[in-house]
């Protein structure tokens with residue numbers, strides 16, 4: 001084990017109870033047989049890979065991790081126990097449709113400290129359109145259940161720019177979410193991805209102006225309720241930023257485990273098979289890309305500029321052994337002159353720059 005081994009681990013559970021109309025994540029409808037084979041494969045994956053014990057964070061996402069019945073959830077978390085002794089954050093994604101008190105107790109017993117709940121909206125018509133089967137009351141009940149079992153660090157995911165969504169509907173959903181007193185909120189605009197039910201039915205997100213108005217409203221409203229925007233789509237109460245996701249934005253290395261996961265270790269980025277059978281046949285299989293130094297420099301800038309705190313030059317120097325200004329000095333000066341970046345101890349986007357981040361990033365692309 002090297003000191004430089006990743007301190008963060010992502011594990012993907014590729015099952016859901018039902019499939020949401022907008023979702024293109026790696027998932028399949030839960031079946032007992034498939035999940036049994038997957039858990040056996042996962043055990044083989046852990047047996048065949050070397051992972052440091054003193055991880056900082058574990059994040060179990062999906063899919064829907066808690067669609068596993070209690071016994072399988074217990075099995076999954078037991079596999080992770082050897083790595084969970086010194087964590088600062090242990091997150092599991094939660095769908096209230098399949099949550100029970102028994103499952104919450106299992107999560108708590110294994111040290112899970114943070115829950116990320118898919119809330120999306122409180123608008124029942126939109127939830128139906130999205131093929132989601134819960135209400136805002138179910139979210140609230142789920143939060144109570146988590147809190148009374150000691151999992152009190154809770155994040156809610158919301159979506160906006162949904163087909164036919166009005167500004168009033170979004171505002172109602174956000175206000176209801178805030179009233180539930182989460183610690184963290186993530187707000188994502190709908191992207192219609194190929195092979196989703198929305199794409200097949202020809203649904204469209206809202207027009208760009210309405211989407212921009214919604215984003216403006218979100219960014220100007222949430223700070224009034226004590227949620228500081230620390231990333232383009234993420235807002236947190238004091239000290240409640242996601243440690244795991246911040247590691248991604250800091251461009252730290254992380255292990256990726258299971259069907260559909262990705263990982264990055266040094267100059268090696270890999271995707272695990274997305275196909276469940278392929279994964280179960282060979283859980284050690286990875287599709288690997290070797291990154292050039294120039295690619296990694298660009299990716300570090302790309303990820304860090306998503307953060308309000310921006311990129312500290314020292315972090316760049318520590319990573320690559322060369323000053324940021326030596327590599328990008330003239331491009332940075334030009335972007336500062338045009339009002340897109342600013343520098344005050346760290347390099348960050350201005351308000352305007354963050355609205356057109358993709359154009360800013362184009363300027364950093366390797367020649």
Ligand code: SF4
Nearest residue numbers: 016019020023062063
């Ligand atoms: S949004 Fe979540 S619950 Fe819905 S299909 Fe995708 S992974 Fe499953």
